[in-house]
Amino acid sequence: MAAKKTTKKKSTKSTATKDYASAEVNKQLSAEDKVELYRKLVRIRRFEQFSLKEYNGGKMGGFLHLYIGQEAVAVGAVSLMGDNDHVITAYRDHGHALAVGMGMNECMAELYGKITGCSKGKGGSMHYFAPDKNYWGGHGIVGGQTPLGTGLAYGLKYKGLKGCALTFLGDGAVNQGAFHESLNIAALFELPVVFIIENNGYSMGTSQVRSSAHPEEGLAARAEAYDMDWDVCMGENLYEVRAHVWEAMKRAHEKSKPTILEIKTYRYYGHSVADANAKKYRTKEEIEKYQRDHDPLKVWQAVLEGEGVLTSEQAAEIDSAAKEEAKAAVEFAEESPYPEISDISTDIYWELDNDTEASKQGTILFD
Ligand SMILES: Cc1ncc(C[n+]2csc(CCOP(=O)(O)OP(=O)(O)O)c2C)c(N)n1
């Protein structure tokens, strides 16, 4: 029997900020950059809290999967993106959207199903898109975005561009066949893709431990089977997230090699707001512990206050501004019109079956 290969890279499992603060990619951050990252975290949190209130008020149809608790993962990873880096994720997509620079108005209006939404009201919570910001959604089929992310990476390599495809997935997606097919192709073709498993401990009501077989080192170690690099880190501290994501991005940029990076995180709310079992599969104490000791906003605020680049007064101002922005987005969404009946047949695959100009050019959805 062949000897077990030694693993290529292991998680430090450290949440200490001092090690990661001195990582090259973090040393480059100015005081303003760090405060800007804080603002991004807060804006996501407030946007979602306002959307939750309106959802509970019956203003939106469909699902609403909140990202609250996980914000540092999207904000940290997206903060490293350059012009040729792309991002794609699953249905828990609000954080990534705001992190790439989408506006609260277009995001809130999309939840309301209004024509002013980023997907013209046809996608809802799970289908935010901003191709102009290299943000490719927003996908509801578990694992379904992983072949698409692999395709983005293939496109980059084909065009000779130095970029990567940050392809996010949940811990529940790691058993999907499409993911394993993606891993195989990514390794075989040496594609610049970073598969980021946001391990929030649960897929719907099933804990990660009960749903996925894996070695002690974690889910990312499955990369070994594909002779692919892998890594594990915690997702509550932006310095740590950035340091680990950057290592994987460099591998993609410089060597055109894929990575699986597992980032351990936590969600405070149920799977979706409509999760009838939200209170049954984990304890109140477990949630409170994360909120108290691992909250990404609190962690980053404490880091910045410790460094003297943020005061609690400034943090409060950022918070008020984010609440105002979210409130204005609710008003914008309320006042926006619904799509017209005729809009039902535009911007969709219907055009493929019909003799439209777009169908002739093969540019149905994007230029
Ligand atoms: C192919 C497929 N199977 C089942 C579902 C139903 N489903 C929606 S979300 C989900 C759990 C996914 O959990 P995870 O990947 O951990 O993501 P998280 O919700 O924690 O972000 C399931 C089973 C689906 N959408 N697609």
Ligand SMILES: [Mg+2]
């Ligand atoms: Mg999960």
